[in-house]
Amino acid sequence: MKEITCKLLVIGAGPGGYVSAIRAGQLGIDTVIVEMAKPGGTCLNIGCIPSKALIHAADDFHRTAAMAAGRNAMGIRAENLAIDFGRTMAWKDGITGRLTMGVAGLLKKAGVKMVVGRARFRDGKTVEVETETGQQVIRAENVVIATGSAPVELPMLPFGGKIISSTGALSLAQVPERLAVVGAGYIGLELGIAFAKLGSKVTIVEALDRILPLYDTQLTQPVAKRLSALGVEVLLGTKVKGMSSNGETLLADAADGEERRVAADKVLVTVGRKPVTEGWGREELELDMDGRYLRIDDQCRTSMRGIYAIGDVTGEPMLAHRAMAQGEMVAEIVSGKRRSWDRRAIPAVCFTDPEIVSVGLSPDEARAAGREVKIGQFPFSANGRAMTLSSEEGFVRVVARADNHLVLGIQGVGAGISELSAAFSIAVEMGARLEDIAGTIHAHPTQSEAFAEAALKTLGHALHV
Known part of the structure; x- marks a missing residue:
């Protein structure tokens, strides 16, 4: 094959990689991107997007099941309930x-x-790609490593047969009658709740003493309550x-030393993800590491000149929108623009039932940073729109500096609250103060009013609670 030369080579066409290449x-x-599977990477093909589709289908099915049983306050009934899971997956x-x-x-x-194939570095400027038609050599002035991450496999539960990763869970031919989920992080709970709504008997096994350890207990309590209501057994x-x-x-083995036995048709292992740092010739380079991740600076530059790294391979938080923002930034840096990376306003969303959103600092994180803070919280049980949607569980919480009211963080839990994540992020990114949020007119009746009310509560004069 004829050798390819380019100014920018992107390895990996996941969210970070393809955004970097497009920008x-x-x-x-002059840009080339190499991907060994489909464009979009894990998130689009076997992660974020398909899981949210399954979650939505499960929500609709569960809601219809409640109607069929007459278990709704609106008096709606449905008959002859069934799900064609094959059609759902299609x-x-x-x-x-x-x-x-x-x-x-x-x-x-x-x-x-x-270029479709598996890329491997020869040196810092040269990559060879194994394609279906032979080896392709690419020489580039700049390279972006966007190789992503993969599910962590437990030695005692290797993937295969009835032991599945999130990828396997999203390609099942039928709903398992009994599903054991190992790990109570966001992936395990999102999929566990979805399959519980589809009719599986779900048991979640977690080594720690709480679910969703990345979020504070106040945010996770409504999720724990919902798990119980859905009949999901949680073994902490x-x-x-x-x-x-x-x-x-x-x-x-339970904390009390007793052995627990969980009958399961499928065992979903969701104990985290690991960066893909092998299989693409890292040993041919001199890249500094930050633990198991590639070390980068505030411009996503690695320790080698002209080599950048973005996304999951560079560490937490492993979020598609983080990778996208990094990818866009790197493309602009390569073009000669001045950019740097600021992670303070990256929203984290957990698509459980109810959903959780967190942007910026939590109350504990703010205090740990030596800040004196003011905190205000407004419940959805006092929000008219939440009542009309029969989704009163949860709240919005605002964390601000006590001296100048600068907003440091915003968190919330509630049905559909992921759609407020942009408003929360903008407030933190733009350096809003409590008065800015409270003084912004929020449409009525909407759940977003809880955001303004939380700011008012922090100021000491909430109107509706």
Whole structure:
């Protein structure tokens, strides 16, 4: 094959990689992107998008089931309830297919050349790609490493057969009658709740003494309450040991020393994700590491000149929108623009039931940073729109400096609260003060009013509570 030369080579077409390539193309940079699977990466094809589609389908099915049983205050009834799970999965796959084609189209529109295959560094400026038609050599002035992350596999529960990762859970042919979920982080709870709503008997096994350890207890309490209402059994302080000899039961040790046996048709292991730092020739480079991640500075530069790294391979938080923001920034830096990375306003969203959003500092984090803070919280039980949606569980909380009322962080838990994440992020990013939020007219009746009321509460004069 003829050797390719370019100004920018992006390795990995996940959210960070494809955004970096598209922005570079828009800026007139000669750009090549290499991907061994489909454009869009984990998030689009086997992660964020398909999981949210499944969650939505599960919500609709569960809501309809409640109607069929007459368990709703609105008096709505439905009959002959059933789900064609194969059709549900086909609908989900249709969404990811459309988006994958969309990303490919955007790359082409931006003038980006895509090479399908596995990339491997020869040196800091040269990459060889194993394609279906042979080896392709690419020489680049600048390289972006966007190789992403992969599910962590437990030695005693290797993936295969009934032991599945989140990828396997999103490609099941049928709803498992009994599902054991190992790990009570956001991936385990999002999928565990979805399958519980679809009819699975779900048991969650967590080694720590609480669910969703990245969020404070006040935010996770409504989720714990919902898990109980859905009939999900949660075993905290319980460490898995492996499967029984007949492969029918998950074995674990509880905090009290007793062995717990969980019958399961499928065991979903969600104990975290690891950066993909092997398999692309890292050993041919001199890259500094930050633990298991690639070390980067505030411009996503690695320790080697002309090599950048973005997304999950560079550490927490492993979020698609973090990778996208980094990718866009790197493209602009390569084009000659002055940019630097600021992570203070990255929203974290947990698509459980109810959903959780967190932007900026939590109350404990603000205090740990030596800040004297004012905190205000407004419940959705006092919000008219939440009442009309039968979704009164949860609240919005604002954390601000006590001296000048600068907003340091915003958190919330409630149905559909992910759609308020942009408003929360803008407030922190723009350096809003409590008076800015309280003085902004919020449409009535909407759940967003809880945001303004939380700011008013922090100022000491909430109107509706």
